[in-house]
Amino acid sequence: MGSTKYITSMGELSRKDNSLCFRKNQKNVYLPIENIKEIYCMNEISINTKLLDYISSKNIMVHFFNYYGFYSGTFYPREQYNSGRLLVKEVEAYHSEKRIVIARKIVKAIAVNIDEVLYHYYKHNNKEVKNTIDWIRGDFKKLIYEQNDIQSIMLLEGELWQRFYSAFQFILPTDFMLNKRVRRPPDNPINALISFGNSLLYTKCISIIYQTHLNQTISYLHEPSESRFSLSLDLSETFKPVIVFKTIFDLVNNKKLRVKDHFEKKVNYCILNETGRQIFIQAFEERLDKTFVNKKLNRKMTYKTAVKMDCYKLIKYLLEDKDFEFFSLKEGQ
Incomplete structure (x- = not known):
């Protein structure tokens, strides 16, 4: 890579x-x-x-x-991998039922990975997160297949993230409380970390997609846009719980990032200072390079490679109708 x-x-x-x-x-x-x-x-x-x-x-x-x-x-350098055949298939999928299938798979993968992240805390005697886990394993599993248009799928995704955020009060210390998700600009330390981490993951996905034949501008969950690489938004969603939030929880709970030391006081601690950014970036890159055993392939791979594998799964589905699931932390594939 x-x-x-x-x-x-x-x-x-x-x-x-x-x-x-x-x-x-x-x-x-x-x-x-x-x-x-x-x-x-x-x-x-x-x-x-x-x-x-x-x-x-x-x-x-x-x-x-x-x-x-x-x-x-x-x-963005000029495209080094171009495939007219794949481009036609991407556009066809966007205008067909395949878009709904792909969008559902993205949101389902987000839920599976949020479940696994929260279950780690549940196993370590943090029983308060059980309500969110139960909802994912119960109501969500039924609801995801009842949504037959993109707007409904995105509304369900929004509820999924909101339930995940509500569990932060049981995971993070009080100075990193999340009362409400605020993006531009963030209004407190935890919103700053989420926005920074999401931006890093989004750009990482841009770089990884560039190494494949996929077109950056054709997406399935998010609407294609002239001002952004919307496929990167799609692919990054499933990895946010695994890469962004696990990084945040580790840095905050192990006091590697502290409000008074690593955020700008003059803007109400809602921006990381240079030292804070360096700490987060190092942890983020270490998380991407962390290995796990892919159970299907029976070999070790990094999370960075897993993102690229999701690109190839999508390509095979578009070209060959080969069924697939996006990355699952639980299944390790």
Whole structure:
């Protein structure tokens, strides 16, 4: 997959011979170009067209984030994998019953993974989360197959996430309480972590989809949009409980992230400071590289590979009508 480079400081990124040079505080830091597949600019970074031309020739993506840690946009090299046959099938699926099938599978996978995350806390004597687990295993399982249009499926997805968020009060300490999910901008530390983590996962999915023949703009649960890569929104949803929220719960409950030390006081602690971002990014990347045993293939794989596997499952379904399920933490596939 290639490596990821994060730049969290202000500075200037340029080409220097056959390397990348990041200049900050009058000092140069050189980044060997070999194996780099994506660069995250998490602060104000100056670049030039010479650099963009060079990294485009190397098929490197650059993701830009704003002051609040929100995804702003991506420098996207020209497509290296194109398939007219698959593109036709993607469009056909969007306009057929297959869209409903795929959308249901996405929301079902979200529920399965939320269930597994919450069950971990239930097993460790946190019985208060049982109501949400029971709803997922009972009412939700019936309701998901009764929804026959995208709007109804998305409403059920919204209820699923809301029930998950309501369980946070039993998992997180009081200074990370979630009273209401607020996105742009976040209004407290936990909303800041959720928004930052979701943005990182969304851009990671953009980079992974780029390595396949799928078209970034054709989605099935979310409506296709001219201003975003909506397929990345679809594919990232199922991995949020596994990657984003497990990362948040670990960092907060083990006091690796603390409100007074890792959030900006001047904006009411609703933005991670540079140290906080670095801690979260490191944990996020470690989570992506964490291995599990894929029971179906009987071999170890990383969560990052699992995201790409979901892309291939979708491709096979579109081209060959091969039935599939999106990633399940419980089944390990």
